[in-house]
Amino acid sequence: MADSSSSLPPLCERISHKSYVLRAVDLMILGLLFSLLLHRIQHMSQKDNVWLVALFCESCLTFAWLIMTCIKWSPAEDKPYPKRLDERVHDLPLVDMFVPTADPVREPPIMVANTVLSLLAVNYPANKLACYVSDDGCSPLTYFSLKEASKFAKIWVPFCKKYNVKVRAPFRYFLNPLVAADDSEFSKDWEMMKREYERLSRKVEDASRDSHWLDADKDFEAFSNTKPSDHSTILKVVWENKGGVGEEKEVPHLVYISREKRPNYLHHYKSGAMNFLLRVSGLMTNAPYMLHVDCDMYANEADVFLGRGVAGIQGPLYCGSGCFHTRRVMYGVSPDDLEDDGSLTPVATREFLDEDKLATKFGSSKEMVISMVEALKRKSNPQNSLTNIIEAAQEVGHCHYEYQTSWGKTLGCLYDSVAEDMNTSSGIHLRGWTSSYISPEPPAFLGSTPSLGVEAIVQQRRWGTGAIEVLFNKQSPLIGIFRRKIRFRQRLAYLWVLMCLRSIPELLYCLLPAYCLLHNYTLYPKGPCLGITITLVVMHCLYTLWQYLSLGFSVKSWYVSQSLWRIIATCGWLFSVQDIILKLLGISKIGFVIAKKTISKTRPSKPSQGEDDESNSSDLGKFEFDSSCHFIPGTFIMLVNLAALAVFSVRLQWSSDCSSGGGGSGLAEACGCILVVLLFFPFLKGLFEKGKYGIPLPTLSKAAFLTVLFVAFSEEN
């Protein structure tokens, strides 16, 4: 283990990126926003509801900008020094790796196999690793593909290590052509590996077309007569690393688990799966560190474990995937519970290791309690043989196992939010833990994002809903201002997730210019004060554009992303608000809608991080529609603005005095409408396109009906 000698240079250094220029720009925009608000308030008395609504929207935007300015005030980055690890680490710790999957159709088993293969092959001693796959889909096909993948791993892992392969997900690796002389040893091995990988993919594909023959195999008996929502726990040790020689010892443990599900039991979606993973791994290997990776991601960099992982072990704002945690943090330990040397304080020992409390907190399994005590005391002894512990592991997978325990409340991944990652993260930060964000080059993990269209919007809707749930449950970063250990600006950072509530002001703000044009009302300040609005828009555009360009993105991807965020706010987050209202009224429950994944056939383009992923694809700006409710608001906004512009141009022909100094609307409002049309441009294209890129007739007619109501209502006044 690492010794904590303070004379050694640090493993990780914080590099500050603060810039006075950027601070000044942020403050200037804030100042402009405040002066706009002031102008509105000063001129309010003579005006009407339109100005009140505009004041509301602009106050929301100002609040958002204020929070963002606070959060961005002193940006920093943690730079890891993996080489320094050699000086202090004499024995690398065990690491358990968790991969959850839930649906063999939406999450193709070959993709899960790739994720697992990339993890089995990381540069880390194989006997220190264990990979656990949780399958909420209870799919024999997923199990089959893991079995096949583990066979392939016996040649894949040695191949990767021999040639120091960088990207160890085979599907991704073989997207690059071979660059070596035809007769070299490497090219022969490469060809052989490629053939074997293709054979693996074919086998999995054949099995997904016809899985009847699986029924005849005794190993698949446990899957017969099961439904994903109704079956007992299935636990299979796919591969056990028993040391041995040669290839045998190169592949880490691989365990397949599918927890019990019964129709009347809540299973808590991914967080329930993560907690079962925690328990089973606790029983089997009990590693002090763990890595969470979604089934749609893969380890992109073989050295992800050394240094970077250890240095970032407390984890950044946990976003569900590509993140390291210590087991003790997941078991609810706070920094205050620890002495300087990392052992539990006497108070914490009484609190955590009290025999009576343990069973009520962690559940009735004796083996589980023993493993917990060992983990808390940092004395985890992995089982000599994984198969010895299967019965106990099955017990902790029962759906009533967590009944009246602390699982999901203060232990493990927290429940009561579909954004279990943010929820758990908030729980950890509230206890006072710090975390670090490490973004190495090349990125340690890469994953797939849904295509631009309903899948992306539904995902955003889930995140938005989950975020609001986090803010209003027991682990809310907003409660306990003086009691909790979380820092003030960290709280603000969580408050930022409230931003999905801005869907309402954004929707209103997209309709206001059109309403004013139709109504012949003024929306923006008149005379020189119009300068405030214009400067704001121009500055914001230039500022965000500069940010995009300096990160290496194109002007087009900047434009697409501006448009995308407006669409996400009005078409996705709007429904998050609806979800929450329906939940509060007890009308419907909130479920985890799994994103549909496709295995990429093209190499990721650079830069490939963060929110720009989607807009960076080759189909940049191509938007897919379907007849779900999600596209009604966007289509409605587009139609209303087009109608308003049409009315405006007719009015222009009637009177030459368009930008009248009087009370009416004019060029400024028309420009507002044009801006909205530009931001919702995919919808304009969707009006004329056919197939999946066209807006379906039912959506169009519903939106058109709303538009007629809106226009009639405006005209009447």
Ligand SMILES: O=c1ccn([C@@H]2O[C@H](COP(=O)(O)OP(=O)(O)O[C@H]3O[C@H](CO)[C@@H](O)[C@H](O)[C@H]3O)[C@@H](O)[C@H]2O)c(=O)[nH]1
């Ligand atoms: O009942 C469930 C539902 C989902 N999953 C798994 O959860 C992961 C994430 O699901 P995905 O459909 O890919 O959602 P994303 O929106 O891409 O996931 C992001 O958002 C989630 C919270 O909404 C986090 O859990 C994820 O880690 C984070 O990457 C996948 O591996 C799923 O197999 C389960 O194991 N059980």
Ligand SMILES: [Mn+2]
């Ligand atoms: Mn995902």
